[in-house]
Amino acid sequence: xxxxxxxxEKLSKIFGDFHAVDGISxxxxxxxxxxxxxxxxxxxxxxxxMLCGLSHPTSGKAMxxxxxxxxxxxxxxxxxxxxxQKFSLYDDLTILENLELFGGIYGMSRKEIREKSQSLIExxxxxxxxxxxVGSLPLGWKQKLAFSVSIFHEPKIVFLDEPTGGVDPxxxxxxxxxxxxAAHRGITVFVTxxxxxxxxxxxxxxxxxxxxxxxxxSPSELKAQFHTDNMDEVFYQLARAAxxxxx
Amino acid sequence: MASLNSTxxxxxxxxxxxxxxxxxxxxxxxxxxxxxxxxxxKGELFGLIGPDGAGKTSIFRMLTTLxxxxxxxxxxxxxxxxxxxxxxxxxxxxxxxxxxxYQDLTIAENLHFxxxxxGTTVEENxxxxxDIYVQIEKFKTRRAGKLSGGMKQKLxxxxxxxHKPTVLFLDEPTTGVDPxSRKEFWEMLKRxxxxxxxxxxxxxxxxxxxxxxRIALIQGGKILSLDTPDNIIGAYPDTLFAVRxxxxxxxxxxxxQYENIKAHYAFGEFAHVSFKSGNAxxxxxxxxxxxxxxxxxxxxxxxIEDAFxxxxxS
Numbered sequence: 001x002x003x004x005x006x007x008x009e010k011l012s013k014i015f016g017d018f019h020a021v022d023g024i025s026x027x028x029x030x031x032x033x034x035x036x037x038x039x040x041x042x043x044x045x046x047x048x049x050m051l052c053g054l055s056h057p058t059s060g061k062a063m064x065x066x067x068x069x070x071x072x073x074x075x076x077x078x079x080x081x082x083x084x085q086k087f088s089l090y091d092d093l094t095i096l097e098n099l100e101l102f103g104g105i106y107g108m109s110r111k112e113i114r115e116k117s118q119s120l121i122e123x124x125x126x127x128x129x130x131x132x133x134v135g136s137l138p139l140g141w142k143q144k145l146a147f148s149v150s151i152f153h154e155p156k157i158v159f160l161d162e163p164t165g166g167v168d169p170x171x172x173x174x175x176x177x178x179x180x181x182a183a184h185r186g187i188t189v190f191v192t193x194x195x196x197x198x199x200x201x202x203x204x205x206x207x208x209x210x211x212x213x214x215x216x217x218s219p220s221e222l223k224a225q226f227h228t229d230n231m232d233e234v235f236y237q238l239a240r241a242a243x244x245x246x247x
Numbered sequence: 248m249a250s251l252n253s254t255x256x257x258x259x260x261x262x263x264x265x266x267x268x269x270x271x272x273x274x275x276x277x278x279x280x281x282x283x284x285x286x287x288x289k290g291e292l293f294g295l296i297g298p299d300g301a302g303k304t305s306i307f308r309m310l311t312t313l314x315x316x317x318x319x320x321x322x323x324x325x326x327x328x329x330x331x332x333x334x335x336x337x338x339x340x341x342x343x344x345x346x347x348x349y350q351d352l353t354i355a356e357n358l359h360f361x362x363x364x365x366g367t368t369v370e371e372n373x374x375x376x377x378d379i380y381v382q383i384e385k386f387k388t389r390r391a392g393k394l395s396g397g398m399k400q401k402l403x404x405x406x407x408x409x410h411k412p413t414v415l416f417l418d419e420p421t422t423g424v425d426p427x428s429r430k431e432f433w434e435m436l437k438r439x440x441x442x443x444x445x446x447x448x449x450x451x452x453x454x455x456x457x458x459x460x461r462i463a464l465i466q467g468g469k470i471l472s473l474d475t476p477d478n479i480i481g482a483y484p485d486t487l488f489a490v491r492x493x494x495x496x497x498x499x500x501x502x503x504q505y506e507n508i509k510a511h512y513a514f515g516e517f518a519h520v521s522f523k524s525g526n527a528x529x530x531x532x533x534x535x536x537x538x539x540x541x542x543x544x545x546x547x548x549x550x551i552e553d554a555f556x557x558x559x560x561s
Contacts, residue, residue: 041395166298200516220516236427240427
Protein backbone atom coordinates (compact mmCIF):
# COMPACT_ATOMS: atom_id res chain seq x y z
CA UNK A 1 0.00 0.00 0.00
CA UNK A 2 1.53 3.28 -1.10
CA UNK A 3 1.53 6.06 1.45
CA UNK A 4 -0.45 9.07 0.24
CA UNK A 5 1.08 12.49 1.00
CA UNK A 6 -1.19 14.74 -1.08
CA UNK A 7 -4.85 14.03 -1.59
CA UNK A 8 -7.35 16.40 -3.15
CA GLU A 9 -11.05 15.94 -3.79
CA LYS A 10 -12.93 18.36 -6.05
CA LEU A 11 -10.62 21.15 -4.93
CA SER A 12 -11.75 24.47 -6.43
CA LYS A 13 -10.80 28.10 -6.39
CA ILE A 14 -13.21 30.61 -7.86
CA PHE A 15 -12.43 34.29 -8.39
CA GLY A 16 -15.74 36.05 -9.11
CA ASP A 17 -17.19 33.95 -11.91
CA PHE A 18 -13.80 32.61 -12.98
CA HIS A 19 -13.12 28.97 -12.04
CA ALA A 20 -9.33 29.16 -11.83
CA VAL A 21 -9.19 25.64 -10.37
CA ASP A 22 -12.27 23.64 -11.18
CA GLY A 23 -12.74 20.57 -8.99
CA ILE A 24 -9.42 18.75 -9.19
CA SER A 25 -9.05 15.32 -7.56
CA UNK A 26 -5.75 13.45 -7.41
CA UNK A 27 -3.30 11.71 -5.12
CA UNK A 28 0.47 11.91 -4.81
CA UNK A 29 2.50 9.16 -3.14
CA UNK A 30 5.48 9.33 -0.81
CA UNK A 31 8.81 9.50 -2.59
CA UNK A 32 7.18 10.11 -5.93
CA UNK A 33 8.29 12.70 -8.50
CA UNK A 34 4.99 14.19 -9.60
CA UNK A 35 4.96 16.48 -12.63
CA UNK A 36 2.24 19.12 -12.57
CA UNK A 37 1.90 20.33 -16.15
CA UNK A 38 -0.37 22.59 -18.11
CA UNK A 39 -0.41 25.60 -20.39
CA UNK A 40 0.02 29.16 -19.06
CA UNK A 41 -3.25 30.16 -17.44
CA UNK A 42 -4.49 26.58 -16.91
CA UNK A 43 -4.58 27.07 -13.12
CA UNK A 44 -1.34 25.39 -12.01
CA UNK A 45 -0.08 28.26 -9.89
CA UNK A 46 -3.43 28.74 -8.15
CA UNK A 47 -3.63 25.01 -7.38
CA UNK A 48 -0.08 24.95 -6.09
CA UNK A 49 -0.72 27.97 -3.85
CA MET A 50 -3.67 26.17 -2.26
CA LEU A 51 -1.61 23.03 -1.66
CA CYS A 52 1.14 25.13 -0.02
CA GLY A 53 -1.38 26.72 2.35
CA LEU A 54 -1.00 30.16 0.75
CA SER A 55 -4.46 30.46 -0.76
CA HIS A 56 -7.78 29.49 0.78
CA PRO A 57 -9.76 27.10 -1.46
CA THR A 58 -13.35 27.97 -2.38
CA SER A 59 -14.57 24.40 -2.02
CA GLY A 60 -13.51 20.76 -2.03
CA LYS A 61 -11.05 18.95 0.20
CA ALA A 62 -7.31 18.55 0.32
CA MET A 63 -4.81 17.04 2.70
CA UNK A 64 -1.10 17.85 2.35
CA UNK A 65 1.49 16.03 4.47
CA UNK A 66 -1.38 14.91 6.70
CA UNK A 67 -2.84 18.39 7.22
CA UNK A 68 -6.00 20.09 6.02
CA UNK A 69 -5.53 22.95 3.53
CA UNK A 70 -8.56 24.74 5.01
CA UNK A 71 -7.67 24.62 8.70
CA UNK A 72 -4.02 23.69 9.16
CA UNK A 73 -2.13 25.90 6.74
CA UNK A 74 0.61 26.78 9.25
CA UNK A 75 1.33 23.08 9.85
CA UNK A 76 1.45 22.52 6.10
CA UNK A 77 4.00 25.31 5.64
CA UNK A 78 6.27 23.72 8.28
CA UNK A 79 6.18 20.36 6.56
CA UNK A 80 6.86 21.38 2.99
CA UNK A 81 9.69 22.98 1.07
CA UNK A 82 9.24 25.45 -1.79
CA UNK A 83 11.43 26.75 -4.53
CA UNK A 84 10.74 28.72 -7.68
CA GLN A 85 12.87 30.37 -10.30
CA LYS A 86 11.72 33.77 -9.10
CA PHE A 87 12.25 33.31 -5.38
CA SER A 88 15.05 31.23 -4.08
CA LEU A 89 17.83 32.67 -1.95
CA TYR A 90 18.96 36.06 -0.68
CA ASP A 91 21.69 37.38 -2.98
CA ASP A 92 23.15 39.68 -0.33
CA LEU A 93 23.65 36.95 2.25
CA THR A 94 26.41 34.34 2.12
CA ILE A 95 25.67 30.67 1.53
CA LEU A 96 26.06 29.95 5.26
CA GLU A 97 23.86 32.90 6.22
CA ASN A 98 21.13 31.75 3.85
CA LEU A 99 21.22 28.28 5.41
CA GLU A 100 21.09 29.77 8.90
CA LEU A 101 18.15 31.99 7.95
CA PHE A 102 16.06 29.29 6.30
CA GLY A 103 16.95 26.70 8.95
CA GLY A 104 15.90 29.21 11.60
CA ILE A 105 12.61 29.99 9.85
CA TYR A 106 11.81 26.27 9.79
CA GLY A 107 12.59 25.97 13.51
CA MET A 108 15.79 23.95 13.30
CA SER A 109 18.17 24.17 16.27
CA ARG A 110 21.48 26.02 15.91
CA LYS A 111 23.37 22.76 16.36
CA GLU A 112 21.31 21.05 13.70
CA ILE A 113 21.79 23.97 11.30
CA ARG A 114 25.55 23.94 11.87
CA GLU A 115 25.92 20.23 11.32
CA LYS A 116 23.66 20.04 8.30
CA SER A 117 25.23 23.16 6.74
CA GLN A 118 28.63 21.56 6.90
CA SER A 119 27.57 18.30 5.31
CA LEU A 120 25.56 20.06 2.61
CA ILE A 121 28.46 22.34 1.67
CA GLU A 122 30.78 19.32 1.47
CA UNK A 123 28.28 17.41 -0.64
CA UNK A 124 27.90 20.29 -3.11
CA UNK A 125 31.65 20.94 -3.12
CA UNK A 126 31.19 24.56 -2.06
CA UNK A 127 33.81 24.64 0.75
CA UNK A 128 35.60 27.63 -0.80
CA UNK A 129 32.40 29.52 -1.51
CA UNK A 130 30.52 29.07 1.77
CA UNK A 131 31.36 32.59 2.98
CA UNK A 132 30.74 34.24 -0.37
CA UNK A 133 27.60 36.17 -1.19
CA VAL A 134 25.05 34.07 -3.02
CA GLY A 135 24.72 36.88 -5.58
CA SER A 136 28.26 36.21 -6.75
CA LEU A 137 27.58 32.55 -7.62
CA PRO A 138 26.82 31.41 -11.17
CA LEU A 139 23.11 30.91 -11.81
CA GLY A 140 23.42 27.13 -12.09
CA TRP A 141 25.03 26.91 -8.65
CA LYS A 142 22.41 29.20 -7.19
CA GLN A 143 19.58 27.00 -8.45
CA LYS A 144 21.18 23.82 -7.11
CA LEU A 145 21.83 25.50 -3.79
CA ALA A 146 18.28 26.85 -3.68
CA PHE A 147 16.93 23.35 -4.13
CA SER A 148 19.18 22.02 -1.34
CA VAL A 149 17.94 24.83 0.92
CA SER A 150 14.31 24.03 0.10
CA ILE A 151 14.81 20.50 1.50
CA PHE A 152 17.24 21.54 4.25
CA HIS A 153 14.63 20.96 6.97
CA GLU A 154 13.78 17.50 5.54
CA PRO A 155 10.23 18.34 4.52
CA LYS A 156 7.81 15.58 3.54
CA ILE A 157 7.09 17.31 0.24
CA VAL A 158 8.96 19.85 -1.83
CA PHE A 159 7.13 22.06 -4.34
CA LEU A 160 9.24 23.22 -7.29
CA ASP A 161 7.77 25.85 -9.59
CA GLU A 162 9.69 25.84 -12.90
CA PRO A 163 12.97 25.30 -11.09
CA THR A 164 15.14 24.90 -14.20
CA GLY A 165 13.94 27.78 -16.40
CA GLY A 166 16.85 29.39 -18.25
CA VAL A 167 19.45 26.98 -16.86
CA ASP A 168 22.01 25.43 -19.25
CA PRO A 169 21.40 21.81 -20.34
CA UNK A 170 24.24 20.33 -18.27
CA UNK A 171 23.23 22.12 -15.06
CA UNK A 172 19.61 21.24 -15.74
CA UNK A 173 20.56 17.56 -15.63
CA UNK A 174 22.65 17.99 -12.48
CA UNK A 175 19.60 19.63 -10.94
CA UNK A 176 17.52 16.57 -11.80
CA UNK A 177 20.16 14.33 -10.20
CA UNK A 178 19.48 16.22 -6.97
CA UNK A 179 15.73 15.73 -7.44
CA UNK A 180 16.21 11.98 -7.99
CA UNK A 181 18.33 11.77 -4.83
CA ALA A 182 15.74 13.60 -2.74
CA ALA A 183 12.94 11.36 -4.03
CA HIS A 184 15.09 8.30 -3.35
CA ARG A 185 15.38 9.47 0.28
CA GLY A 186 11.60 9.56 0.51
CA ILE A 187 10.94 13.26 -0.09
CA THR A 188 7.98 13.71 -2.42
CA VAL A 189 8.73 16.07 -5.31
CA PHE A 190 5.90 18.10 -6.84
CA VAL A 191 7.27 19.94 -9.85
CA THR A 192 6.07 22.18 -12.69
CA UNK A 193 8.10 22.59 -15.86
CA UNK A 194 7.82 23.76 -19.46
CA UNK A 195 10.53 21.34 -20.59
CA UNK A 196 8.82 18.27 -21.96
CA UNK A 197 11.96 16.13 -21.63
CA UNK A 198 11.76 16.80 -17.89
CA UNK A 199 8.19 15.53 -17.87
CA UNK A 200 9.72 12.19 -18.84
CA UNK A 201 11.78 12.18 -15.63
CA UNK A 202 8.64 12.20 -13.49
CA UNK A 203 7.03 9.04 -12.13
CA UNK A 204 3.60 10.40 -12.90
CA UNK A 205 2.27 13.53 -14.55
CA UNK A 206 -0.97 15.43 -14.42
CA UNK A 207 -2.03 17.71 -17.26
CA UNK A 208 -4.19 20.67 -16.35
CA UNK A 209 -6.48 22.26 -18.95
CA UNK A 210 -8.90 25.10 -18.14
CA UNK A 211 -8.72 24.51 -14.38
CA UNK A 212 -9.32 20.77 -14.59
CA UNK A 213 -7.00 17.76 -14.62
CA UNK A 214 -7.61 16.26 -18.04
CA UNK A 215 -5.01 13.50 -17.94
CA UNK A 216 -3.00 11.76 -15.27
CA UNK A 217 -0.57 8.86 -15.47
CA SER A 218 3.01 7.78 -16.01
CA PRO A 219 4.72 9.23 -19.11
CA SER A 220 4.36 5.90 -20.93
CA GLU A 221 0.68 5.59 -19.98
CA LEU A 222 -0.05 9.08 -21.27
CA LYS A 223 1.81 8.51 -24.52
CA ALA A 224 -0.14 5.29 -25.07
CA GLN A 225 -3.41 7.02 -24.23
CA PHE A 226 -2.77 9.77 -26.79
CA HIS A 227 -1.28 7.43 -29.41
CA THR A 228 2.06 9.16 -29.66
CA ASP A 229 5.69 8.50 -28.77
CA ASN A 230 6.52 11.84 -27.20
CA MET A 231 5.30 14.07 -24.39
CA ASP A 232 5.33 17.17 -26.59
CA GLU A 233 2.52 15.70 -28.63
CA VAL A 234 0.51 14.77 -25.50
CA PHE A 235 0.85 18.36 -24.37
CA TYR A 236 -0.18 19.77 -27.77
CA GLN A 237 -3.23 17.54 -28.03
CA LEU A 238 -4.46 18.57 -24.59
CA ALA A 239 -3.53 22.25 -24.64
CA ARG A 240 -4.92 22.84 -28.13
CA ALA A 241 -8.31 21.67 -26.88
CA ALA A 242 -8.30 24.39 -24.20
CA UNK A 243 -11.19 26.83 -24.38
CA UNK A 244 -9.66 29.19 -21.88
CA UNK A 245 -6.87 30.67 -23.90
CA UNK A 246 -4.07 32.59 -22.28
CA UNK A 247 -3.86 34.70 -25.40
CA MET B 248 29.80 56.76 -41.09
CA ALA B 249 28.17 57.16 -44.50
CA SER B 250 30.80 55.10 -46.29
CA LEU B 251 30.56 52.21 -43.85
CA ASN B 252 26.82 52.42 -44.11
CA SER B 253 26.90 51.88 -47.85
CA THR B 254 29.46 49.03 -47.80
CA UNK B 255 27.52 47.10 -45.21
CA UNK B 256 24.34 47.72 -47.13
CA UNK B 257 25.87 46.47 -50.35
CA UNK B 258 27.03 43.28 -48.72
CA UNK B 259 23.49 42.66 -47.53
CA UNK B 260 24.54 42.67 -43.89
CA UNK B 261 22.06 43.86 -41.34
CA UNK B 262 24.07 43.51 -38.15
CA UNK B 263 27.84 43.26 -37.96
CA UNK B 264 29.56 42.61 -34.64
CA UNK B 265 33.36 42.67 -34.21
CA UNK B 266 35.07 41.54 -30.99
CA UNK B 267 32.38 43.10 -28.87
CA UNK B 268 33.26 43.03 -25.17
CA UNK B 269 31.40 44.15 -22.07
CA UNK B 270 32.42 43.99 -18.42
CA UNK B 271 30.60 44.99 -15.26
CA UNK B 272 31.76 45.90 -11.78
CA UNK B 273 34.09 48.51 -10.32
CA UNK B 274 37.16 46.64 -11.40
CA UNK B 275 35.56 45.22 -14.51
CA UNK B 276 35.67 41.87 -12.77
CA UNK B 277 32.58 40.47 -14.45
CA UNK B 278 33.23 39.60 -18.08
CA UNK B 279 29.71 39.44 -19.48
CA UNK B 280 30.49 39.48 -23.20
CA UNK B 281 33.90 38.22 -24.25
CA UNK B 282 35.01 39.39 -27.69
CA UNK B 283 31.97 38.25 -29.61
CA UNK B 284 31.80 38.53 -33.42
CA UNK B 285 28.99 37.64 -35.79
CA UNK B 286 27.02 38.93 -38.74
CA UNK B 287 23.30 38.85 -39.44
CA UNK B 288 22.26 38.94 -43.08
CA LYS B 289 19.33 40.95 -44.35
CA GLY B 290 16.07 39.12 -43.81
CA GLU B 291 17.73 36.47 -41.69
CA LEU B 292 16.26 34.93 -38.55
CA PHE B 293 19.33 34.72 -36.31
CA GLY B 294 19.24 33.04 -32.90
CA LEU B 295 21.43 33.57 -29.85
CA ILE B 296 20.97 30.32 -27.97
CA GLY B 297 22.25 29.99 -24.42
CA PRO B 298 21.36 29.84 -20.73
CA ASP B 299 20.77 32.74 -18.34
CA GLY B 300 23.97 34.62 -17.69
CA ALA B 301 25.48 33.71 -21.09
CA GLY B 302 25.61 37.39 -22.10
CA LYS B 303 22.64 37.45 -24.47
CA THR B 304 20.92 40.47 -22.90
CA SER B 305 24.17 42.47 -22.73
CA ILE B 306 24.67 41.89 -26.47
CA PHE B 307 21.10 43.03 -27.17
CA ARG B 308 21.50 46.12 -25.04
CA MET B 309 24.71 47.10 -26.80
CA LEU B 310 23.22 46.56 -30.27
CA THR B 311 20.17 48.64 -29.35
CA THR B 312 22.50 51.41 -28.04
CA LEU B 313 21.36 51.12 -24.43
CA UNK B 314 24.83 50.11 -23.21
CA UNK B 315 28.29 51.09 -24.38
CA UNK B 316 30.72 48.27 -25.13
CA UNK B 317 34.09 48.25 -23.34
CA UNK B 318 35.76 47.43 -26.62
CA UNK B 319 35.02 46.11 -30.06
CA UNK B 320 32.53 47.56 -32.49
CA UNK B 321 29.24 46.85 -34.15
CA UNK B 322 26.98 48.25 -36.81
CA UNK B 323 23.25 47.87 -37.15
CA UNK B 324 21.85 48.63 -40.57
CA UNK B 325 25.23 50.17 -41.35
CA UNK B 326 25.10 52.55 -38.39
CA UNK B 327 27.73 52.50 -35.67
CA UNK B 328 26.29 51.55 -32.26
CA UNK B 329 28.26 54.28 -30.47
CA UNK B 330 28.42 57.20 -32.92
CA UNK B 331 25.12 56.73 -34.70
CA UNK B 332 22.96 55.75 -31.77
CA UNK B 333 20.18 58.15 -32.77
CA UNK B 334 19.73 56.58 -36.20
CA UNK B 335 19.77 53.09 -34.74
CA UNK B 336 17.10 53.97 -32.22
CA UNK B 337 14.89 55.16 -35.06
CA UNK B 338 15.33 52.09 -37.22
CA UNK B 339 15.34 49.08 -34.89
CA UNK B 340 12.58 47.41 -32.94
CA UNK B 341 13.40 46.02 -29.51
CA UNK B 342 11.40 43.73 -27.28
CA UNK B 343 13.24 43.39 -23.96
CA UNK B 344 13.03 40.24 -21.86
CA UNK B 345 11.09 42.02 -19.16
CA UNK B 346 7.67 43.44 -20.07
CA UNK B 347 8.35 47.14 -20.59
CA UNK B 348 5.15 48.69 -21.89
CA TYR B 349 3.02 51.11 -19.93
CA GLN B 350 0.93 49.00 -17.55
CA ASP B 351 -1.66 51.73 -17.03
CA LEU B 352 -2.27 52.37 -20.72
CA THR B 353 -4.63 50.13 -22.67
CA ILE B 354 -3.58 47.92 -25.57
CA ALA B 355 -4.74 50.53 -28.10
CA GLU B 356 -3.11 53.41 -26.17
CA ASN B 357 0.25 51.64 -25.94
CA LEU B 358 0.24 50.93 -29.64
CA HIS B 359 -0.78 54.49 -30.52
CA PHE B 360 1.87 55.86 -28.17
CA UNK B 361 4.70 53.90 -29.75
CA UNK B 362 3.55 54.73 -33.28
CA UNK B 363 3.45 58.45 -32.43
CA UNK B 364 6.85 58.29 -30.75
CA UNK B 365 8.35 57.11 -34.03
CA GLY B 366 6.46 59.66 -36.08
CA THR B 367 4.13 57.23 -37.74
CA THR B 368 0.58 55.98 -37.32
CA VAL B 369 -0.92 52.62 -36.49
CA GLU B 370 -2.78 52.70 -39.82
CA GLU B 371 0.34 53.23 -41.90
CA ASN B 372 2.04 50.00 -40.83
CA UNK B 373 -1.00 48.04 -39.76
CA UNK B 374 -0.23 45.34 -42.36
CA UNK B 375 2.87 44.39 -40.36
CA UNK B 376 1.05 43.69 -37.13
CA UNK B 377 -2.35 42.65 -38.43
CA ASP B 378 -1.88 38.87 -37.94
CA ILE B 379 -0.80 39.38 -34.35
CA TYR B 380 -3.02 42.31 -33.43
CA VAL B 381 -6.28 40.63 -34.42
CA GLN B 382 -5.59 38.06 -31.69
CA ILE B 383 -5.65 40.73 -28.97
CA GLU B 384 -7.88 43.32 -30.61
CA LYS B 385 -11.02 42.38 -28.70
CA PHE B 386 -9.23 43.37 -25.48
CA LYS B 387 -7.96 46.70 -26.86
CA THR B 388 -9.53 48.75 -24.09
CA ARG B 389 -7.92 46.61 -21.39
CA ARG B 390 -4.91 48.02 -19.54
CA ALA B 391 -1.63 46.32 -20.35
CA GLY B 392 -1.01 45.53 -16.68
CA LYS B 393 -4.17 43.41 -16.62
CA LEU B 394 -3.23 41.20 -19.57
CA SER B 395 -2.13 37.57 -19.41
CA GLY B 396 1.47 36.68 -20.24
CA GLY B 397 0.63 35.57 -23.76
CA MET B 398 -1.29 38.74 -24.55
CA LYS B 399 1.46 40.97 -23.13
CA GLN B 400 3.94 39.20 -25.35
CA LYS B 401 1.81 39.80 -28.45
CA LEU B 402 1.24 43.46 -27.58
CA UNK B 403 4.97 43.99 -26.98
CA UNK B 404 5.70 42.49 -30.38
CA UNK B 405 3.14 44.79 -32.03
CA UNK B 406 4.68 47.85 -30.33
CA UNK B 407 8.17 46.80 -31.43
CA UNK B 408 6.96 46.48 -35.03
CA UNK B 409 4.68 49.46 -35.48
CA HIS B 410 7.38 51.78 -36.86
CA LYS B 411 8.41 49.20 -39.48
CA PRO B 412 11.88 48.48 -38.11
CA THR B 413 14.59 47.13 -40.39
CA VAL B 414 15.97 44.94 -37.62
CA LEU B 415 13.92 43.41 -34.83
CA PHE B 416 15.66 42.44 -31.56
CA LEU B 417 13.71 39.99 -29.40
CA ASP B 418 15.30 39.16 -26.06
CA GLU B 419 13.93 35.85 -24.76
CA PRO B 420 10.39 36.36 -26.04
CA THR B 421 9.36 32.80 -25.11
CA THR B 422 10.89 32.37 -21.65
CA GLY B 423 8.38 30.90 -19.20
CA VAL B 424 5.89 30.36 -22.01
CA ASP B 425 4.27 26.93 -22.44
CA PRO B 426 5.23 24.74 -25.43
CA UNK B 427 2.03 25.41 -27.42
CA SER B 428 2.28 29.21 -27.13
CA ARG B 429 5.99 29.02 -27.90
CA LYS B 430 5.29 27.18 -31.14
CA GLU B 431 2.70 29.80 -32.11
CA PHE B 432 5.14 32.60 -31.40
CA TRP B 433 7.76 31.08 -33.73
CA GLU B 434 5.16 30.71 -36.44
CA MET B 435 4.50 34.46 -36.12
CA LEU B 436 8.24 35.16 -36.49
CA LYS B 437 8.43 33.05 -39.64
CA ARG B 438 5.65 35.14 -41.17
CA UNK B 439 7.46 38.37 -40.19
CA UNK B 440 10.57 37.16 -41.92
CA UNK B 441 8.64 37.19 -45.17
CA UNK B 442 8.29 40.96 -44.70
CA UNK B 443 12.09 41.16 -45.04
CA UNK B 444 12.70 42.27 -41.49
CA UNK B 445 15.95 40.91 -40.06
CA UNK B 446 15.29 39.27 -36.71
CA UNK B 447 17.77 38.64 -33.91
CA UNK B 448 16.19 36.51 -31.21
CA UNK B 449 17.55 34.94 -28.04
CA UNK B 450 16.26 31.90 -26.20
CA UNK B 451 17.34 29.48 -23.50
CA UNK B 452 15.26 26.72 -25.13
CA UNK B 453 17.53 24.57 -27.27
CA UNK B 454 14.62 23.08 -29.22
CA UNK B 455 13.82 26.52 -30.66
CA UNK B 456 17.21 26.70 -32.36
CA UNK B 457 15.96 24.71 -35.35
CA UNK B 458 13.46 27.48 -36.11
CA UNK B 459 16.33 29.89 -36.92
CA UNK B 460 18.26 30.26 -40.19
CA ARG B 461 21.54 30.45 -38.29
CA ILE B 462 22.38 30.29 -34.62
CA ALA B 463 25.16 31.19 -32.25
CA LEU B 464 25.45 28.88 -29.24
CA ILE B 465 26.60 31.08 -26.39
CA GLN B 466 27.83 30.41 -22.85
CA GLY B 467 29.89 32.48 -20.41
CA GLY B 468 30.00 35.47 -22.76
CA LYS B 469 31.58 33.46 -25.58
CA ILE B 470 30.21 32.04 -28.80
CA LEU B 471 30.84 28.29 -28.76
CA SER B 472 29.60 27.65 -32.27
CA LEU B 473 28.01 29.62 -35.09
CA ASP B 474 26.35 28.06 -38.11
CA THR B 475 23.05 26.76 -39.44
CA PRO B 476 21.35 24.32 -37.06
CA ASP B 477 21.82 21.53 -39.62
CA ASN B 478 25.56 22.17 -39.92
CA ILE B 479 26.02 22.27 -36.15
CA ILE B 480 24.24 18.95 -35.81
CA GLY B 481 26.13 17.57 -38.81
CA ALA B 482 29.45 18.42 -37.15
CA TYR B 483 28.62 16.34 -34.07
CA PRO B 484 31.67 14.09 -33.82
CA ASP B 485 30.38 10.96 -32.07
CA THR B 486 27.87 8.23 -32.78
CA LEU B 487 25.11 8.79 -30.31
CA PHE B 488 22.94 6.08 -28.76
CA ALA B 489 19.70 6.27 -26.83
CA VAL B 490 19.39 3.79 -23.98
CA ARG B 491 16.31 2.97 -21.97
CA UNK B 492 15.54 0.65 -19.06
CA UNK B 493 12.61 0.07 -16.77
CA UNK B 494 14.23 2.19 -14.09
CA UNK B 495 15.73 5.52 -15.14
CA UNK B 496 17.24 6.24 -11.71
CA UNK B 497 19.17 2.94 -11.70
CA UNK B 498 20.15 3.39 -15.34
CA UNK B 499 21.67 6.83 -14.70
CA UNK B 500 23.53 5.44 -11.67
CA UNK B 501 24.85 2.41 -13.54
CA UNK B 502 25.98 4.02 -16.83
CA UNK B 503 29.10 5.71 -15.37
CA GLN B 504 30.33 2.29 -14.19
CA TYR B 505 30.67 1.07 -17.79
CA GLU B 506 34.31 1.75 -18.53
CA ASN B 507 34.05 2.33 -22.29
CA ILE B 508 31.58 5.15 -21.93
CA LYS B 509 32.52 8.60 -23.21
CA ALA B 510 29.47 10.68 -22.38
CA HIS B 511 26.13 9.88 -20.80
CA TYR B 512 23.24 12.02 -19.70
CA ALA B 513 19.47 11.86 -19.35
CA PHE B 514 17.45 12.82 -22.38
CA GLY B 515 13.71 12.53 -21.81
CA GLU B 516 12.72 8.88 -21.49
CA PHE B 517 16.20 7.81 -22.69
CA ALA B 518 19.76 8.34 -21.66
CA HIS B 519 22.02 9.49 -24.45
CA VAL B 520 25.34 7.69 -24.57
CA SER B 521 28.51 7.78 -26.65
CA PHE B 522 31.41 5.33 -26.42
CA LYS B 523 35.18 5.59 -26.27
CA SER B 524 35.28 2.08 -27.61
CA GLY B 525 32.88 -0.77 -27.11
CA ASN B 526 29.38 -0.80 -28.49
CA ALA B 527 25.71 -0.90 -27.67
CA UNK B 528 25.38 -4.67 -27.36
CA UNK B 529 28.28 -4.80 -24.88
CA UNK B 530 26.60 -2.07 -22.88
CA UNK B 531 23.31 -3.98 -22.92
CA UNK B 532 25.08 -7.08 -21.55
CA UNK B 533 26.75 -4.98 -18.88
CA UNK B 534 23.49 -3.37 -17.79
CA UNK B 535 21.78 -6.78 -17.60
CA UNK B 536 24.60 -8.09 -15.40
CA UNK B 537 24.00 -5.12 -13.13
CA UNK B 538 20.39 -6.20 -12.75
CA UNK B 539 18.62 -3.74 -15.02
CA UNK B 540 15.69 -4.88 -17.11
CA UNK B 541 13.71 -3.67 -20.11
CA UNK B 542 16.89 -2.46 -21.78
CA UNK B 543 16.62 -1.01 -25.25
CA UNK B 544 19.34 0.73 -27.26
CA UNK B 545 19.27 2.46 -30.61
CA UNK B 546 21.34 5.01 -32.50
CA UNK B 547 19.89 8.52 -32.57
CA UNK B 548 20.52 11.64 -34.58
CA UNK B 549 21.88 14.28 -32.21
CA UNK B 550 20.01 17.55 -31.82
CA ILE B 551 21.12 21.04 -30.80
CA GLU B 552 20.91 20.21 -27.11
CA ASP B 553 23.29 17.26 -27.61
CA ALA B 554 25.64 19.57 -29.52
CA PHE B 555 25.48 22.18 -26.75
CA UNK B 556 26.17 19.59 -24.04
CA UNK B 557 29.11 18.26 -26.04
CA UNK B 558 30.59 21.76 -26.28
CA UNK B 559 30.08 22.47 -22.58
CA UNK B 560 31.75 19.21 -21.61
CA SER B 561 34.75 19.40 -23.93
